[in-house]
Amino acid sequence: xxxxxxxxxxxxxxxxxxxxxxxxxxxxxxxxxxxxxxxxxxxxxxxxxxxxxxxxxxxxxxxxxxxxxxxxxxxxxxxxxxxxxxxxxxxxxxxxxxxxxxxxxxxxxxxxxxxxxxxxxxxxxxxxxxxxxxxxxxxxxxxxxxxxxxxxxxxxxxxxxxxxxxxxxxxxxxxxxxxxxx
Amino acid sequence: xxxxxxxxxxxxxxxxxxxxxxxxxxxxxxxxxxxxxxxxxxxxxxxxxxxxxxxxxxxxxxxxxxxxxxxxxxxxxxxxxxxxxxxxxxxxxxxxxxxxxxxxxxxxxxxxxxxxxxxxxxxxxx
Numbered sequence: 001x002x003x004x005x006x007x008x009x010x011x012x013x014x015x016x017x018x019x020x021x022x023x024x025x026x027x028x029x030x031x032x033x034x035x036x037x038x039x040x041x042x043x044x045x046x047x048x049x050x051x052x053x054x055x056x057x058x059x060x061x062x063x064x065x066x067x068x069x070x071x072x073x074x075x076x077x078x079x080x081x082x083x084x085x086x087x088x089x090x091x092x093x094x095x096x097x098x099x100x101x102x103x104x105x106x107x108x109x110x111x112x113x114x115x116x117x118x119x120x121x122x123x124x125x126x127x128x129x130x131x132x133x134x135x136x137x138x139x140x141x142x143x144x145x146x147x148x149x150x151x152x153x154x155x156x157x158x159x160x161x162x163x164x165x166x167x168x169x170x171x172x173x174x175x176x177x178x179x180x181x182x
Numbered sequence: 183x184x185x186x187x188x189x190x191x192x193x194x195x196x197x198x199x200x201x202x203x204x205x206x207x208x209x210x211x212x213x214x215x216x217x218x219x220x221x222x223x224x225x226x227x228x229x230x231x232x233x234x235x236x237x238x239x240x241x242x243x244x245x246x247x248x249x250x251x252x253x254x255x256x257x258x259x260x261x262x263x264x265x266x267x268x269x270x271x272x273x274x275x276x277x278x279x280x281x282x283x284x285x286x287x288x289x290x291x292x293x294x295x296x297x298x299x300x301x302x303x304x305x306x307x308x
Contacts, residue, residue, distance in 0.1 A: 027215050031192055034213075048308055049282045052247065056285065059213050059249050066215050128288075135257060136296040148250035156285055 002075055003168040005086070005101075008176065012099040015092030024081035025065045033062060037089055054089075054096050054181055057156050061098045061179060062087050064149050069102040073172045076103055096181040103168060104175045112175065113165070119150045120160045127155045157181050183231055186224070194220050195245065199227050204236035206263075209244045212252040221255035228262040235271045239263065244278035244306075245286065253289070260297045267299045275301045280308055 009022065018040050021033055037058055041051040065085035072084035086101040104112065122130065131151045154161060162178040183201020190196035195210040214220050241263060248256065260275065267273040275297075277290035287303065294301045 030215065034192070047282075048280065049284070052283060053285065056247055056249075059247065063213075063215055063249060063251065132292050132295060135253060135292060148253060152250045 002077070003103075003166045003174040005076070005078065005174070008101060008166070008174070009086065009088070012088045012097075012101075012178075013090070015090040015097070017088060017090045018096075019087070019089045021088075022086045023079060023084065025062065025069060025083045025085040025087075027066070030062050030066060033087070034059065050096075050181070053156055057153055057179060057181055058089060058098055060149050060153050061100050061177075065100055065102060067149075070105075072103045073169060075169045076172070094182065098179045098181070099176065100179075101174060101176045103172045106171060106173055109165065109173055109175070113163075115147075115150060116161050116163055116177075119154050122154075124155075124158065127151055131155060153179055183227075183234075186227055197224060199224060199231070201231055201236075204239040206239065206241040206259075207244075208242070208256070208259075211246050212248040212256070214249075214252070217249070217251040217255045221252070221258065225255070225258055225262060228259060228266075232262060232266045232269075235266045235269075238272040239266060239274075241273065241275040242278065243275065248289075257293065257296065260293055260299065264297055264299050273299050275299055276304055277301065278304045278306055281305050282308070 009020070013020070019033060019037055021029065023029070038055060041054060046054070065087060066083060069083045069085045071080055071082055072078050074080065078084060084102065088099045090097050119127070131148060134148055134151070150161065157179060159180045159182070164176040166174040166176065168174050185201060186197065186199040188194065188197040190210040193211065193214045195208050195212045198205065198207040200206070243256070263273050263275070277293065279286035279290060290303050294303070
């Protein structure tokens, strides 16, 4: 019963896996992950433009987990750490893919779903214009971003956010997000 | 005005707030999880500086990376500078970006469209 995390991770391991992290998304772990992907991108002599884009989008994805994930459900059979999340960066032919996964309370899912559906419905111009509006007009939230993270990812990648919701138990779903950088 | 210098770290930029020279520099990367905590003392410094600013203040921003959490804080810094500018002091922002970094170029354009201060975009060769 419950969501099969191992199977999901296996599905996301296609291509050349640059980084796989499963566990507590703490500030220190983020620093380690960023060091690791930066070394990879430098080693591969990746174009400056691509290197920066991958790094920047990865920062937003992993910090999005940091700000929004919680302790996982006891039924998930994973470590009960304060901020449980999964992040995988892989290179597949001509694109990079960042996959993130985390357990979400069913009560909270409509907010996340509506937010992503709204961002995905926007044209490139609308993304830019709404980004500027939020940046210029809204107050800083405690988490700092004011809801700019998802918009920033779509703006930088030029691609839609691909997400899936998997049932887990009566209280939780597993939220899976794929971001592609061409 | 005391001068504040913060050395850069893997997640935070080098910052120089020099009240004697009227020079503000932010360089490197700004990707902390808690940007407000990092930028609050800098914004407080600008509040004090704004009470008795020099006739001319130069601002150089040369960022390699910054996260959305920092983007609001950087705007807050620019808004403090805008107040100084509106009171009659000269303020000029130089926004540096690498030649093929269209994201950093667009970020500069975003700030330029929001803030009413002389703002120069400066392309750097790689």
